Amino acid sequence: MDQEQAVAKAKTRGGDLWDSLRTLVYAVLIAIGIRTVAYEPFHIPSESMLPTLLVGDYVFVSKYAYGYSKYSIIFSPPVFDGRILGSAPKRGDVVVFRWPRDPSIDYIKRVIGLPGDRVQVRDGALLINGEPVKRRRIEDFERRDRFGNVVERIAQWEETLPGGAVYNTLDLYNYNAGDNTGVYTVPAGHFFMMGDNRDNSQDSRVPVEVGGVGYVPADHLIGRAEVRWISIDQSASLLKPWTWFGALRWGRMFTGIN
Template sequence: MSEKVEKKESAFGETLKVIVQALLLALVIRSFLFQPFSIPSGSMMPTLLVGDYLFVSKYAYGYSRYSFPFSPDLFSGRVWAGEPKRGDIAVFRLPSDPKVDYIKRVVGLPGDRIQMINGVLHINGTAVKREQVGSFSADGSYGDAVTNAPVYRETLPNGVSYDTLDINPNSATDNTREFLVPAGHYFMMGDNRDNSADSRLAVGYVPFENLVGRAEMIFFSIGDDASPLEIWKWPTELRFGRLFEITE
């Protein structure tokens, strides 16, 4: 009997050891390499849709307290810092409530002057090149109900191009004051220009320390507000064309 008990205890100990090692490995990967992130709203349409699941690289901008689970107050600033590039899609902690994650595009770097004039983004007094490339429609499962919204292809001064929506040509955020981005901060905007809470509004300038990481790839995408766990909905709701798509 004692031999059977010892074998059971040994098997349990080995199983527990494997589980602990797996949890530690997952913690290391999530803290230092990649963090999964799901899109909660339609503010980044048409680039990102509700139901998209992304890998966010934690090492892209280095590490701050917000890079780690529970945001331990171990140090201030960043270590092994890497500067964000204009056009990056970045996950960050909301300056007014650091418990909340946001995802937007970096359009303004420290020292930049940013302004919207008649729906056109201006950086340092120069209009960003944009051209209409089509239209976009979506039901509410994408985050917002949109019908034939004009899609504009923007090209930033560094050559990064991406699509934006202009649902309402006379929205409150189509004409803004000029924003001067402070040192150590960034100006963030959603690609869905008329339905995005971003640096033009209450989000304000985002401190470098608040950046969590850079969006790299869509690894899963499902529509109709379905959960990835609802496997029976995969045949009809899985967006196969978006799987493993590199974000831009």
Template sequence: MLKKKPGGWLESVKTILYAALIAIGIRTIAFEPFNIPSGSMIPTLLVGDYLFVSKFSYGYSRHSMPFSPDLFSGRIFGSLPHRGDVAVFKLPRDGTTDYIKRIIGLPGDRIQMRGGRLYINGEQVPRELVGPYTVEGDGPRITVRLYRETLPGSAGAAAVTHNILESTDDGPFDNTQEFVVPADHVFAMGDNRDNSLDSRAMNAVGFIPVENLVGRAEFIFFSVDGSAAWWEVWGWPFAIRWSRLFSAVR
């Protein structure tokens, strides 16, 4: 017969504390889970996607830690993103809200939209029409145009080809001034070009300090389409987007 040792409850508390510290450590220096609540990154990321972000990709800042404590400034082991990375960052205007967008411009780059086309350093970025795309799960169901866009490489990295959506080439952000990315900042845009609040909106997002980068999106580990409520257990298997599980974010 097993006897409960004196102080067993204390050992249980210690175990819970150790587990919590390990979890916080992993979340701070390795990987952190995020979910996608809006459609600004469709078709790359869908509403209901859950993904892991690597915290070590760009080094560490105070935003790498829970609640972003003001312990130090700048980045430790820092490195710039590559153009085309899908990255999570803290919104510059409040330093707390998590945003996820694609990095389009690096320090010194000149970024502009003209007639719905992206220009980087004066060169038009190639895009190829793929066909129609039906947007679901982010408001009314609509059909837009799907393009394949190729961003120029950066810092020895290869060019990045990814998909974007355009409903029009004459929207509010389809004709902009030329933005010159300051030192220690990046410029980010959503892949759902006409439905994304991003660096093109200077008063809302604007240039993103490198210090505000949280990490790079790596892969989707879970995804649901929202067709089943939490209590509709019988519908769960049909609500999971099985084909998206463990797919890389590109």
């Protein structure tokens, strides 16, 4: 190989490397753009939203549903205050938001109270603006083990919020601390959030100063959870790929969230 061929080959290798690097950079920028303005995936790590969301559900969250704040952007740079292109969530929306006490932490709950609403829980029943929320007892929620055996039955209720949102809630215990509360008046620019697993949820019933959620500022909203795209039960092990297929909850995949 003469010197000219060697130089040409080196230039080709350098060009290929640069093309690959440029393609990678474009792919990363496109992924960040989609995550910022369109949809972002989230993993459900706790049982606070049972029966709607199970541990191991992965959901897509619409980032454009409520517009954008600095928390919509990766690493949350302080590029602007408030929200742009904003629209308000509705009662009953399942929302991902940043914890007011530590905005690096994501929470997912259901919007129960809008700005100005008066929210109260009395004997386990929800009241909004002094009116009881319609609810009816339905079949128990069945907690199952990895083999499909029923290991626990939990009282389940169907609630219908003003505006028509319908969803199910769980009642683990009678006379739990969150079953009887004072009246919460939601401040302007804030929202009142609750988990569907009413006796196992640190939500707006608990002040943020003592580890709860408190009232959630509008600019802390990330987006609306719209679809479960995959669901994996806890029998799967990251280090045992052969367990992954059997752990999939096929019936929950690509299903809407209400």
